[in-house]
Amino acid sequence: xxxxxxxxxxxxxxxxxxxxxxxxxxxxxxxxxxxxxxxxxxxxxxxxxxxxxxxxxxxxxxxxxxxxxxxxxxxxxxxxxxxxxxxxxxxxxxxxxxxxxxxxxxxxx
Amino acid sequence: xxxxxxxxxxxxxxxxxxxxxxxxxxxxxxxxxxxxxxxxxxxxxxxxxxxxxxxxxxxxxxxxxxxxxxxxxxxxxxxxxxxxxxxxxxxxxxxxxxxxxxxxxxxxx
DNA sequence: GGCATCGTTGGATGCTCGTCAAACAATTGG
DNA sequence: CCAATTGTTTGACGAGCATCCAACGATGCC
Numbered sequence: 674x675x676x677x678x679x680x681x682x683x684x685x686x687x688x689x690x691x692x693x694x695x696x697x698x699x700x701x702x703x704x705x706x707x708x709x710x711x712x713x714x715x716x717x718x719x720x721x722x723x724x725x726x727x728x729x730x731x732x733x734x735x736x737x738x739x740x741x742x743x744x745x746x747x748x749x750x751x752x753x754x755x756x757x758x759x760x761x762x763x764x765x766x767x768x769x770x771x772x773x774x775x776x777x778x779x780x781x782x
Numbered sequence: 783x784x785x786x787x788x789x790x791x792x793x794x795x796x797x798x799x800x801x802x803x804x805x806x807x808x809x810x811x812x813x814x815x816x817x818x819x820x821x822x823x824x825x826x827x828x829x830x831x832x833x834x835x836x837x838x839x840x841x842x843x844x845x846x847x848x849x850x851x852x853x854x855x856x857x858x859x860x861x862x863x864x865x866x867x868x869x870x871x872x873x874x875x876x877x878x879x880x881x882x883x884x885x886x887x888x889x890x891x
Numbered sequence: 892g893g894c895a896t897c898g899t900t901g902g903a904t905g906c907t908c909g910t911c912a913a914a915c916a917a918t919t920g921g
Numbered sequence: 922c923c924a925a926t927t928g929t930t931t932g933a934c935g936a937g938c939a940t941c942c943a944a945c946g947a948t949g950c951c
Contacts, residue, residue, distance in 0.1 A: 689885045694806030698909085702799050727911050732928060734909090751918050751927040765888070768881035776798045776875040807939085836941050841898060843939090860897045860948045 679739060679746040679753075684761040687742035692766070695741035696773070700726065701734050706777045708744065708757045788848060788855040788862075793870040796851035801875070804850035805882070809835065810843050815886045817853065817866045 696702050700723065707721055723731055735755065738744045742761065747754045762770050805811050809832065816830055832840055844864065847853045851870065856863045871879050 689882070689889055690806060690808050690811050693802050693811070697799060697803030697806040699799050700909085702802070726909095728928070729912080729930080730910055732930090736929090737908095748928095753928070766881055766885040768877050769885060772875055772877035772881050773798070776878060779874070780798055809939085835939095837898070838900080838942080839940055841900090845899090846938095857898095862898070 676747050676749045679748060681739050681745055681758075682742045684742075684758075684765060687761065687765050689766060691741045692743060692762075692769075695737050695743055698734070698737075700731075701738055702777070704734060704738060705743065705757075705773065708755065786857045788857060790848050790854055790867075791851045793851075793867075793874060796870065796874050798875060800850040801852060801871075801878075804846050804852055807843070807846075809840075810847055811886070813843060813847060814852065814866075814882065817864065 696705060703723070704721065721731070735744070735746065735753070739746055739755075742758060742765075744755050745758050747756075757770070759770060805814060812832070813830065830840070844853070844855065844862070848855055848864075851867060851874075853864050854867050856865075866879070868879060
């Protein structure tokens with residue numbers, strides 16, 4: 674059984690306002706920080722520094738990021754492998770991701 | 783009686799998550815578009831392409847943008863003059879504003 | 892002074908959202 | 922085959938938010 678990808682918007686359907694809304698939440702911005710720095714791939718829900726949140730809550734935030742076009746999720750067995758849609762976002766909003774990364778590094782949140 | 787400025791966060795207190803949350807709304811993102819392109823100063827509530835909204839609603843959105851550190855408001859008589867805090871934002875999050883401007887131009891919203 | 896203008900404030904309302912809990916489905920391992 | 926693991930889904934609840942309306946304060950103008 675081959676891997677599958679969870680549904681996500683096409684590159685040209687990514688809306689800036691939805692991206693900003695998705696990232697305008699402390700938890701999801703922290704998730705972005707994890708995916709930007711750190712590994713580009715291979716992320717499980719556990720070990721994200723979100724132990725204080727229920728697993729269903731984290732799953733919900735993942736869905737918001739994916740449906741906004743920020744992340745891409747591949748399903749393999751019981752695990753989900755999440756990565757940033759870096760090239761798509763760079764194509765759609767050049768420089769935005771880099772600016773966000775620098776902003777996150779500048780804040781010692 | 784000299785002009786006054788409405789309260790706003792200091793440059794170093796501007797939080798990325800609050801900026802993104804403030805801009806993650808269609809109306810406020812449109813307001814940003816107005817302040818980015820178009821005149822840099824001298825903005826009244828009327829004539830912003832928001833005639834469908836109540837004036838108190840627009841006032842509320844202005845307050846959110848100001849308290850997030852996106853805009854700066856000077857009070858002069860009955861009018862409010864709003865401008866982007868461009869240098870402050872560039873200092874805090876280099877490249878973010880430019881990326882947002884390009885993203886807004888790319889979308890024919 | 893009296894009145895129109897401009898924006899703010901407060902309350903009220905309905906919707907969205909973040910969170911948790913429990914049930915569920917799918918998968919892996921003994 | 923059974924049990925543990927992993928993430929999703931659904932419902933529920935409380936907080937926050939966007940919106941409108943009415944009232945208010947401040948200002949400018951005749």
